Amino acid sequence: MMHMADGPDATLDPADWTQLRALGHQILDDMFDHLEGIRARPVWQQMPDAARDSLRTPLPRAPGSLADAYRSLQDNVIPYTVGNPHPGFMGWVHGAGTPVGIVAEMIAGALNANVGGRNQAPVEVERQVSQWMAALFGFPATARGVFVTGTSIANFMGVVVARTQALGRDVRAHGLAAHAGLRAYASAEAHGCIAKAMDMAGFGSAALRTVRVDAAGRMDMQDLAAQVDADRRNGLRPFLVVASAGTVNTGAIDPLATLADFTRAQGMWLHVDGAYGALGMLAPDVAPLLDGIARADSLAFDFHKWGQVPYDAGYFLARDGAHMLDAFAAPAAYLQRASTGLAAGTAWPCDVGPDLSRGFRALKTWLTFQVYGADAIGRSISATCALARYLAERVAAEPSLELVAPVTLNIVCFRYVCADPERVNREIVLALYDEGRVAPSATTLYGRYAIRAAIVNHRTCRADIDALVEAVLRAGRRLS
Numbered sequence: 001m002m003h004m005a006d007g008p009d010a011t012l013d014p015a016d017w018t019q020l021r022a023l024g025h026q027i028l029d030d031m032f033d034h035l036e037g038i039r040a041r042p043v044w045q046q047m048p049d050a051a052r053d054s055l056r057t058p059l060p061r062a063p064g065s066l067a068d069a070y071r072s073l074q075d076n077v078i079p080y081t082v083g084n085p086h087p088g089f090m091g092w093v094h095g096a097g098t099p100v101g102i103v104a105e106m107i108a109g110a111l112n113a114n115v116g117g118r119n120q121a122p123v124e125v126e127r128q129v130s131q132w133m134a135a136l137f138g139f140p141a142t143a144r145g146v147f148v149t150g151t152s153i154a155n156f157m158g159v160v161v162a163r164t165q166a167l168g169r170d171v172r173a174h175g176l177a178a179h180a181g182l183r184a185y186a187s188a189e190a191h192g193c194i195a196k197a198m199d200m201a202g203f204g205s206a207a208l209r210t211v212r213v214d215a216a217g218r219m220d221m222q223d224l225a226a227q228v229d230a231d232r233r234n235g236l237r238p239f240l241v242v243a244s245a246g247t248v249n250t251g252a253i254d255p256l257a258t259l260a261d262f263t264r265a266q267g268m269w270l271h272v273d274g275a276y277g278a279l280g281m282l283a284p285d286v287a288p289l290l291d292g293i294a295r296a297d298s299l300a301f302d303f304h305k306w307g308q309v310p311y312d313a314g315y316f317l318a319r320d321g322a323h324m325l326d327a328f329a330a331p332a333a334y335l336q337r338a339s340t341g342l343a344a345g346t347a348w349p350c351d352v353g354p355d356l357s358r359g360f361r362a363l364k365t366w367l368t369f370q371v372y373g374a375d376a377i378g379r380s381i382s383a384t385c386a387l388a389r390y391l392a393e394r395v396a397a398e399p400s401l402e403l404v405a406p407v408t409l410n411i412v413c414f415r416y417v418c419a420d421p422e423r424v425n426r427e428i429v430l431a432l433y434d435e436g437r438v439a440p441s442a443t444t445l446y447g448r449y450a451i452r453a454a455i456v457n458h459r460t461c462r463a464d465i466d467a468l469v470e471a472v473l474r475a476g477r478r479l480s
């Protein structure tokens with residue numbers, strides 16, 4: 001590039017934007033085409049060795065053309081993703097994304113806002129989302145929320161905030177050395193990230209007690225009370241219950257209102273893992289199942305699951321934002337606040353969570369609500385639950401299929417009945433992946449291997465459920 005007296009010597013911007021502009025428009029069109037035509041392609045296909053090999057290059061030192069790199073992406077990456085935007089994807093609890101999400105990510109990319117703090121509109125957009133969520137969950141005016149990568153980190157924050165609340169801010173300087181006896185409680189169906197959070201927070205996963213579940217997968221209150229009582233009698237200090245609002249295996253919801261009574265009476269913190277289930281508050285037929293969620297001390301959930309916001313968009317909400325400041329705010333000379341100007345405004349997002357530099361996740365969430373409206377998200381949530389009930393009916397009507405767990409929300413665990421169900425159902429799932437029409441996942445429940453259909457996608461319809469049932473029956477007959 002020619003040296004220009006009045007310009008930067010080493011900018012990464014093009015000298016002439018015309019070509020980039022044309023290709024950029026083409027790529028945006030291609031991405032809309034990608035979504036519009038998604039049903040015609042397989043849910044998932046194995047990435048060929050040649051595609052994998054094409055990525056194995058040394059660090060490129062010299063410039064390459066965007067057109068060439070994009071062609072390589074089209075050939076070697078774009079066809080080989082996990083497939084969650086596809087209506088036949090019923091694997092893990094993954095959101096599908098939306099066309100508006102594509103646009104939002106593009107705008108966020110152009111602004112490249114670092115939403116750690118400072119006096120800027122993106123911080124205000126994030127504050128607005130926080131107010132919406134506080135209102136949605138019936139939290140008081142003191143509530144505050146913050147975007148993080150996902151519920152795994154939001155659950156970790158729940159443990160850290162509850163710890164700071166139980167032990168005082170001093171624990172941030174001196175750690176847990178003087179506090180060996182703290183215990184937390186979650187059900188046997190709680191997500192694995194809760195134990196990981198206890199580990200990462202320095203308690204160790206063994207400080208998390210596993211509470212029994214009832215036949216519907218909900219936390220057994222008697223077992224919880226007995227374990228808390230026994231721990232107290234042994235000189236330990238119960239400080240936290242993590243309730244699940246939509247377990248990852250079966251969609252079970254712990255008795256939230258009863259748990260709120262219990263934790264209040266016990267002086268314990270109630271954190272709710274509502275990773276995907278919490279946004280059921282947007283659906284009039286699901287919200288009553290979440291009764292009691294408004295009384296949680298803190299809540300973790302994802303906009304990227306049932307909220308259909310593109311990855312990643314996890315969220316932590318506390319009923320009193322002061323507890324988040326207690327746990328995460330830290331003074332630093334280079335983060336000084338001013339009363340006016342660019343460094344004005346407080347508290348900043350970096351004061352209420354673990355991240356300093358952080359992207360504008362609030363934009364894609366804000367735009368999703370602006371354009372579709374919360375009621376449409378709620379209707380798509382209701383629709384996935386209706387499809388799950390339809391699938392459960394179809395399973396019940398087929399002599400060679402059986403349900404393995406009751407259906408609470410949008411997850412159906414079932415299996416093909418035969419002499420060797422473990423092997424056959426395992427092979428059915430693999431056969432379905434090869435066919436590429438529908439993609440469930442698998443789990444083990446009460447020692448029984450089950451095909452697990454988690455219906456999260458707003459594009460999924462009855463034809464996809466029928467395709468799943470037919471494909472399982474066909475593969476089951478062939479393999480058994």
Ligand SMILES: *Cc1c(COP(=O)(O)O)cnc(C)c1O
Pocket residue numbers: 093149150151152153191193244246247248273274275276302314
């Ligand atoms: C998905 C999920 C998590 C983990 O959330 P991430 O966003 O993947 O980090 C935790 N708990 C439950 C119940 C989940 O469904």
